[in-house]
Amino acid sequence: MVVATLKPQSPFYEQLLGKVDEKLLHFRDAREYFVLDKMNEEYLKYYINKVVDKPWNNHMFLAIIVYFEKNTDVRTIYKVLADINPRLCNLFKYFHLTKMKELNIETHMYQYFKGSFFKEHSDNMRSRFLSSYRSCSYATKKWVSTKIPEEQQYYFEQFLFQMPSYDSRDFTFTKSAKEQARNTRKSETDAIVPLLPQIRAEGHFRWNQITRLRDAYLKACEQAKTLNEILPLDYYYDEPERVGERFYFRLWDRSSFVLNHQQHFKSATIKSAINRTSYYSEENNHYFVEFIKAERLKDDEEAEGLWFTELFENKLIGTWFQNSCDDELKQKRDFLFSWGYGEANSNSNPVPFESNHKGILTSSKFVSLHQDKAEGILFDVEPIYAAATFGLLTLDICTTTGARINEFLQISYTSECIKTVKVDNKYRYFFYAIPKGRDELEAFYISKQTMEILQSVRLMLQTHYNTDKIPSVKYRDERKHLFPDAKPYFFQYHNQAFHKFTIWASLRFLLHGQHIETQEGKVVVVKTHLLRHAFATEAVQRQKLPIDIVAKILHQRDIGVTGYYSEPTPSQIAQSVSDLHDVISDYIDIDEAVLRDPEELEKELEEYKEKVGVFNNVIGGTCVTDHVCPIKMACLGCQAKIPEPEKKHELLEVIELSKDMEKRFSAMGLTVEVKKAKAMRKHARTELKEIELIEKYREEQKYEPDIQIKK
Structure with missing residues (x-):
């Protein structure tokens, strides 16, 4: 050559x-x-x-x-x-x-x-x-x-x-480091398990907010094009009543930004912007926004604004430490350490918001380079919308299936991957993927909500590629030798499939700023693998699913690993025996489940094959367990069920029924049955709280921002 x-x-x-x-x-x-x-x-x-x-x-x-x-x-x-x-x-x-x-x-x-x-x-x-x-x-x-x-x-x-x-x-530090990592993981799991419904809801609220921001931006772009508005174009819109704030923006393109900040640019650049040539031509031009401010609508409290603006303001998106002086490095490191990114006692430069993928999270070179010339905060809308959308899909899959990254990265828009069946006039969904350590496809059952988010990703990709189809791309993450053929993977952008780093950055971006601490006061960063641990811990310790059934849900061969994932957290260990009895008196004995051999497990699995399963309705929601009922149809509070607002009335009826049961059993002197009735009411109320959050973010999904142009 x-x-x-x-x-x-x-x-x-x-x-x-x-x-x-x-x-x-x-x-x-x-x-x-x-x-x-x-x-x-x-x-x-x-x-x-x-x-x-x-x-x-x-x-x-x-x-x-x-x-x-x-x-x-x-x-x-x-x-x-x-x-x-x-x-x-x-x-x-x-x-x-x-x-x-x-x-x-x-x-x-x-x-x-x-x-x-x-x-x-x-x-x-x-x-x-x-x-x-x-x-x-x-x-x-x-x-x-x-x-x-x-x-x-x-x-x-x-x-x-x-x-x-x-x-x-x-050296002893190896074992010590592993034990320390294990204790840290369990402590962090302890912190997020009780907050899983709120974390899911916050992810939806934020995605709704980004969607409103994008809708308003697209309306402003359309107005600038159709009415030949002279840029910059100032506009604002009001957020829903839950937020209660008004957001002010300014729409720019490259030429207008240069011409309105001429003191910062060379004469050749200004000339090119005036004539719209080269880098500033119509073909190369693009719109971006400047977030000016947020203000409260009905009170004098300080406005919160967009949750992510501090990341752009402090220039922490991407590989932020390049060309930074020592003072800047220290300031930015301290900020990141304060939110739990990286180790505070090290000289490392954590990059939690580096997506390593074109078009995801990171703004264009022009916008990033000239951030300090603007009055407000500059950013491109599409990269943050894409990051938030992929972050929401990741959050939903992790908290409802416990799937690993390399499993849900395999989801493709093909009939071989995504399956839909209709039972009792209602659709049920699942996807096929090859779990870790296997070489054969296995089913992962998902909810209607997950399918709706997948549809949102599909529409986003169709818009991004300006085509009716999602293009086929090569799988790029671990074990890619198992997937030699290009497929229309959902987790892709700019004609490349994702690495896990892109997933991590998108999830961190969506959930940044949620203040979650361990009992020791350490800030917790929500991670995909931590969500998997939380899913397992919730299933075994709180909902009392047998550990071998949880291993099936998590697609783990080694039940010992599932045992580690689902070990009781410090808070759970600290619960009093009486409280524990109140919560679990209506569930099966976990000690027996852990010690069963394969033959005993097969026998009990047969006993579990009742009429409750992945294709049936249950009280307050839909069961997503693979054809067996892990808790013998004690559906209230079960981790294998996705609460549905449409079934809210069933939970309200259960609460009234439990009150009547408690009175009857008390009169009969049946103490254990009284505890079961109380536990039933407690689980129903817990699920009602989660349904209320779902109802709120679903309601906000219908809210369309009415943008006002500020002349």
Whole structure:
């Protein structure tokens, strides 16, 4: 193959020239292309800012080449750099080292792992460093010995990290770090389990708000086009009564923004904006908004405004730390740490709102670059609408099915994936996916609400692509070898399927600012895997579903893992025995369920095959359990049921019935039955509260903002 260039064309090439070994910098892949030209800017910018002037810069650059050649994802490469580089900085400074050959990993590094110094470093920090260092050492050594011609191997071996003779089993911090992570997870689960209905509702309220914002924006764009309004166009609209605020916006395009801020732009740029040429032509132009302010409508309280504006105001969307001075870094880190993103005792730069996907959350380069020139807060509407929509779908699936990311990323708009059946004149829904550790499709049962959100995603994608079909794209996340064929996946944008990082960023964005704390006062960030733990804990500990049935719902083979997921939280352990009896007296004994062997389980499963299941109505909602009833038709309070507002009257009748039952059983002296009646009423009231939240956000979905143009 003829090489088109004699040197890399990467914009980072000049910054690296003379600082990185020449052979590494000019390394070519099997097709004779410069590897540097294909590297991602996210980890390259970190390398330039943090590593390039360090004694181990060539070692780390070789590692980047190796991981890139292995097709490792961007975030993993970044993580390896971020795990290793700070700790090497610590070691070199502590021992006054200046060259890599001075570093003795059997003494210097070993003492660090033994905790002889830097005692303020957490077990998790030491564990991550050792794990990433060993993995990096092994991967680079194997790559050099198998991918580099034998006559060149000696040269590249000088840039290999030495492999230590010890591993994680030689240190107590590994076990401690795992126990700490386990305790943290359970403590966080404890915090969010009671709040699951509120978290779901808040997600819907926020999506409704973003939808209203987008509708108003599109109306303003249409008015600007049809009436030839001169931009900027100021407009406002009123939020529903629950919010009670008026939002003020300003509609811009690139040309109008430049012409109204000429003092900040060069004459050539102003001329191009006036003539609408090049970057400012009609073809390249696009609209964006400036959020001016929010004001209360009926009282003098301080307006809350949009929940996400502080993220844009503080420039925390995307890879925020690039080109930031030390004071800015500290200020932004402190803000993120205060909301639970990252570890406050580290020098890391967490990027909770980096989607790693074009068109999701991050505004255009023009809008991001000129944010500080505006009076208010600039942002593009479509990226935040897309992020909120995908975030809502993620939240709904996680809290109603407990599915893993790599399972719901498989959902595609195909008849093989999504199934619908009609039973008793009502539709029931499920999707098929290959669970973790399997290679065959299994069914995941979903509610009507989940299907409605999927339809919202479908419509958004059709609008985005300007087509009646969702395009087929290649699956890109873990286990992609199982899905070689392109499919019309729901989790996609700009002709690329999502990685899990995009899911995480979208969910964080949708739920940012909800103040949830553990009993120890630590701020909790809602994560997909945490929701899975919460789903399991709620099902086993609060609703008393048998643990082996929960394993089926979660598609887990190892019941021991399900046991870990569903362990009682500190709050649940602290409940008094009498309260516990009041809540669970009408449920089956969990101790018996945990100890059953497969034959006993099969026998009991047969007994459970009653007339309640995934295709039947139950009191107050719809059952979504796979063809068996896990709690012998004690449907009130069951985690396998989705409450439906249309069945609110059934719960009200149950409350009245329970009152009558309590009186009758009290007169008969049947104490246990009295407790069952009270528990029935308690569960019904709990479900009524969740239904009230559902009714509120459904009502707001019908609210259309009436925009007013401010002349």
